[in-house]
Amino acid sequence: MAVVIDGKQIAASYRETLKKRVSALRARGIVPKLKVILIGDDPASHSYVRGKERAAADIGIDSQVIRFDDTISEREVLELIDSMNADDALHGILVQLPLPKHIDENRVIMRISPDKDVDGFHPTNVGKMMLGLETLLPCTPHGILHLVKTQTDLVGKHVVVVGRSQIVGKPVGMLFLNESATVTYCHSKTVDLGAMTRQADILIVAVGRAGLVTKEMVKPGAIVIDVGVNRVDGRLVGDVDFEGVRDVASAITPVPGGVGPMTITMLMHNTVEVASRG
């Protein structure tokens, strides 16, 4: 029976170290400051942003959420970002995704100064990550890396990533490659997905399809990281059949309480990093 990786507890313990760093910064007169732009009325986005506000308050980061309904134009959002880029007292800028259809996500992300891009989505930060340079890392992939490192060494491990999104799939593979793991990417056009996933020492699933990965698709002893967040009959479930897979895996993340809490914690980490740059 697999160990259940307790993301909530690991995130809470990481936040304690962040609290100490924030106290030290405040003692030097530096108050880490984060602004979040939230557009539209998607209940999940509102809930994630409330989680970010709570985490910031807990750690001692000064955060402000600026809410708009979805009639705001792309130009107004870009102008707001320009004014935030110019604010020397502000360390982190984040635009909650997804955005309404009339606003181009890439244009918005690229307008944020790479130095304040606490989501780690700007092409400059993505490029630095690819080169293995120190930079602001995307929060969910960074959180996954942290969780897996609590379980195993990564050198030479075969990591199979299912999913190729900009914010999770693609970057998480790159982070593990930088740690000298062997990485295979799978996606909706992959032929015989099970044959690929069965090769994984570490299986990361980030697709958004409930029950996609079953126990027959997992090598005995593998570490399984479930990034999916799906609502089924009012219940939150991941992409992995948790009850079946926990019989064969050596460790597994639950949904909720696995990767999710680490995403918000790594956002706090990035905000503290920027504030520490002085």
Ligand SMILES: Nc1nc2c(c(=O)[nH]1)N[C@@H](CN(C=O)c1ccc(C(=O)N[C@@H](CCC(=O)O)C(=O)O)cc1)CN2
């Ligand atoms: N600008 C960004 N937008 C989005 C990101 C992101 O990193 N930056 N990621 C996701 C949403 N997200 C954070 O923004 C996020 C998703 C899930 C969780 C989380 O804690 N999930 C809980 C369950 C929560 C629930 O009950 O619904 C868990 O898994 O335990 C936190 C943050 C897309 N947008």
